[in-house]
Amino acid sequence: MAGAGGGGCPAGNDFQWCFxxxxxxxxxxxxxADIISTVEFNYSGDLLATGDKGGRVVIxxxxxxxxxxPHSRGEYNVYSTFQxxxxxxxxxxxxxxxxxxxxxxxxxxxNAAHFLLSTNDDLRxxxxxxxxxxxxxxxxxxxxxxxxxxxxxxxxxxFHPHQCNVLVYSSSKGTIRLCDMRSSALCDRxxxxxxxxxxxxxxxxxxxxxxxxxxxxxxxSGRYMMTRDYLSVKVWDLNMESRPVETHQxxxxxxxxxxxxxxNDCIFDKFECCWNGSDSAVMTGSYNNFFRMxxxxxxxxxxxxxxxxxxxxxxxxxxxxxxxxGKRKKDEISVDSLDFNKKILHTAWHPVDNVIAVAxxxxxxxFQDKAN
Amino acid sequence: xxxxxxxxxxxxxxxxKMYHSRMQRGGLRLHRSLQxxxxxxxxxxxxxxxxxxxxxxxxxxxxxxxxxPRLHPRRxxxxxxxxAPPDGEQPSPEPMDTQEEAPGAEETPGRVAxxxxxxxxxxxxxxxxxxxDAGLVPSKKARLEEEEEKEASxxxxxxxxxxxxxxxxxxxxxxxxxxxxxxxxxxxSPAAPPTPPPACEAVxxxxxxxxMLNVLVRAVVAF
Numbered sequence: 001m002a003g004a005g006g007g008g009c010p011a012g013n014d015f016q017w018c019f020x021x022x023x024x025x026x027x028x029x030x031x032x033a034d035i036i037s038t039v040e041f042n043y044s045g046d047l048l049a050t051g052d053k054g055g056r057v058v059i060x061x062x063x064x065x066x067x068x069x070p071h072s073r074g075e076y077n078v079y080s081t082f083q084x085x086x087x088x089x090x091x092x093x094x095x096x097x098x099x100x101x102x103x104x105x106x107x108x109x110x111n112a113a114h115f116l117l118s119t120n121d122d123l124r125x126x127x128x129x130x131x132x133x134x135x136x137x138x139x140x141x142x143x144x145x146x147x148x149x150x151x152x153x154x155x156x157x158x159f160h161p162h163q164c165n166v167l168v169y170s171s172s173k174g175t176i177r178l179c180d181m182r183s184s185a186l187c188d189r190x191x192x193x194x195x196x197x198x199x200x201x202x203x204x205x206x207x208x209x210x211x212x213x214x215x216x217x218x219x220x221s222g223r224y225m226m227t228r229d230y231l232s233v234k235v236w237d238l239n240m241e242s243r244p245v246e247t248h249q250x251x252x253x254x255x256x257x258x259x260x261x262x263x264n265d266c267i268f269d270k271f272e273c274c275w276n277g278s279d280s281a282v283m284t285g286s287y288n289n290f291f292r293m294x295x296x297x298x299x300x301x302x303x304x305x306x307x308x309x310x311x312x313x314x315x316x317x318x319x320x321x322x323x324x325x326g327k328r329k330k331d332e333i334s335v336d337s338l339d340f341n342k343k344i345l346h347t348a349w350h351p352v353d354n355v356i357a358v359a360x361x362x363x364x365x366x367f368q369d370k371a372n
Numbered sequence: 373x374x375x376x377x378x379x380x381x382x383x384x385x386x387x388x389k390m391y392h393s394r395m396q397r398g399g400l401r402l403h404r405s406l407q408x409x410x411x412x413x414x415x416x417x418x419x420x421x422x423x424x425x426x427x428x429x430x431x432x433x434x435x436x437x438x439x440x441p442r443l444h445p446r447r448x449x450x451x452x453x454x455x456a457p458p459d460g461e462q463p464s465p466e467p468m469d470t471q472e473e474a475p476g477a478e479e480t481p482g483r484v485a486x487x488x489x490x491x492x493x494x495x496x497x498x499x500x501x502x503x504x505d506a507g508l509v510p511s512k513k514a515r516l517e518e519e520e521e522k523e524a525s526x527x528x529x530x531x532x533x534x535x536x537x538x539x540x541x542x543x544x545x546x547x548x549x550x551x552x553x554x555x556x557x558x559x560x561s562p563a564a565p566p567t568p569p570p571a572c573e574a575v576x577x578x579x580x581x582x583x584m585l586n587v588l589v590r591a592v593v594a595f
Binding site for chain 2: 150
């Protein structure tokens with residue numbers, strides 16, 4: 001199970017993605033508490049954690065070589081599960097605080113890193129020392145003195161993988177700010193500001209909503225970062241602030257459907273994205289339980305589906321295609337037939353191997369490359 | 373005229389969404405409310421500019437409204453986009469696209485469905501764990517059941533009602549516009565959103581019901 005396949009090799013069409021496992025109930029009637037809200041591999045890839053809307057965390061562990069059960073090698077099985085959060089009630093504001101797990105981040109074990117970022121607040125980023133639980137450092141605060149002047153909120157943030165003083169945060173306006181904590185304690189002034197000029201020809205009522213960044217992820221190398229907005233994935237070179245170096249269209253056929261997607265609230269869906277171990281490919285989810293992979297070197301992309309129907313052991317996933325207009329070919333699916341209730345918001349890629357975890361509502365699908 | 377109708381429809385839809393978002397667990401979300409207000413603002417701008425073009429009498433806008441300069445270039449860009457789509461194969465600009473739909477109709481692409489108003493949050497007995505690991509699954513019992521009963525009796529709207537202050541808060545100008553311009557619209561709009569969930573129409577138990585408009589305006593200024 002060594003990670004030979006993960007280094008330097010492109011993903012997407014060059015690999016045969018095969019079904020490996022699926023976790024979760026088969027019921028059509030899904031309980032909201034069981035909807036998966038986050039998926040994360042640990043640094044070695046031996047542990048895989050999910051969090052759900054009911055506040056529960058489930059940790060899967062990869063099986064090692066086992067002479068007694070050779071077929072189970074590489075399988076992820078439940079290692080532990082616990083109730084992480086319970087619903088709380090804020091009596092002062094008469095608000096119920098939901099217990100949904102927003103994010104899971106594994107601590108690196110090889111060094112003595114003691115810090116983590118929390119960005120549950122829309123307007124502030126706080127830095128916590130893990131041994132000091134009653135207070136934190138506020139490092140970014142974009143709350144205006146007068147809330148009438150509020151124009152944007154923080155949507156995602158991440159530390160640089162190698163430079164512990166550097167972090168980025170994205171905004172609802174489609175901008176990314178890179179901050180250096182060495183330059184000042186309060187990072188309200190950014191070191192770098194990333195924004196792509198808007199295309200005036202594509203302006204609509206919903207331009208601001210679809211430009212909002214739902215996820216930001218550094219590449220493993222630390223040289224690039226990737227952002228996800230509603231219709232696309234963009235790769236940015238940290239040395240160039242004026243525009244992304246790559247833009248990958250996830251589901252451009254939805255651009256003409258934005259009004260309908262606004263009506264059914266799908267336009268507010270927050271998709272995540274992830275890099276493969278070698279940074280040669282990126283992945284993100286879409287609707288109809290489709291997920292997309294983009295090979296950065298060959299510029300090829302593929303659409304795959306997480307479904308029970310194609311969940312035979314080691315069955316290869318067949319690429320899917322959406323027909324955006326014109327005559328629909330065989331095996332293509334038309335835009336109007338897409339199921340917008342089946343959305344893949346959370347995906348994770350093993351840090352070394354070509355193994356991916358895809359959360360489809362209340363099910364967790366694990367796929368791996370045939371070579372594995 | 374069609375543009376004006378579409379803008380009006382989107383405004384109504386946005387206000388209804390703002391109101392409905394107060395009913396959800398956790399109350400108003402700042403990001404969602406901001407996005408809704410941006411759409412409302414865009415629709416309002418288009419609606420008002422369409423009225424000006426139709427040479428209808430208009431109440432002058434307060435000078436402090438629409439401070440965002442991007443709104444004005446956008447109006448021109450939208451007009452240009454509607455007049456001449458650059459490429460026949462490209463999807464139509466948004467307002468034109470929705471003209472095919474009857475106002476208030478439920479037409480949505482394929483199986484697009486509204487999110488269900490009431491979804492059972494109660495967890496199934498086994499979820500991600502395999503059958504053999506059922507003993508590790510933590511169970512949620514009394515607390516969830518109490519919450520479901522509370523929701524069923526529609527007490528949630530009461531708890532989430534903000535204090536009755538108006539015209540101050542995040543978007544006071546927008547609130548004033550809503551009161552002034554859309555009171556008739558909201559009370560008897562033909563383009564009302566389809567089938568709002570019953571919880572939105574539950575009468576508060578503690579005090580006399582407010583008019584829809586007042587509640588909606590408070591929703592905008594709540595935070």
